[in-house]
Amino acid sequence: MNISEWLLQAARVSPDAxxxxxxxxxxxxxxxxxxxxxxxxxxxxxxxxxxKVTAWRCSCRIAPNI
Known part of the structure; x- marks a missing residue:
């Protein structure tokens, strides 16, 4: 479970906590x-x-794997 899933679960179980x-x-x-x-x-x-779209259009590379 990542932190966003944990936060969503906590919000569903106890939204007013x-x-x-x-x-x-x-x-x-x-x-x-x-x-x-x-x-x-x-x-x-x-x-x-x-x-990402802007970088792709001008053939720029922001960072590896993006």
Whole structure:
């Protein structure tokens, strides 16, 4: 199980459980943390996809195996 699967499972089982705290301050529940993480993953995936297409069009190489 990778960390994203673990986070999704924790969010499904206990979405209102505290996930991120700093001292006594609650910054996010597991449901909120999973939603934010999914949003960041989508953004990064979309951004990197456009970088790959641009690099392909100009015959650039960003990094091996990309």
């Amino acid at each position: 505290p996930a991120i705290r700093c001292g006594l301050d609650l910054h996010a529940t597991y449901g909120q943390f999973a939603a934010r993480s999914a949003g960041m993953a989508t953004y990064l995936s979309d951004t990197l996809a456009s970088v």
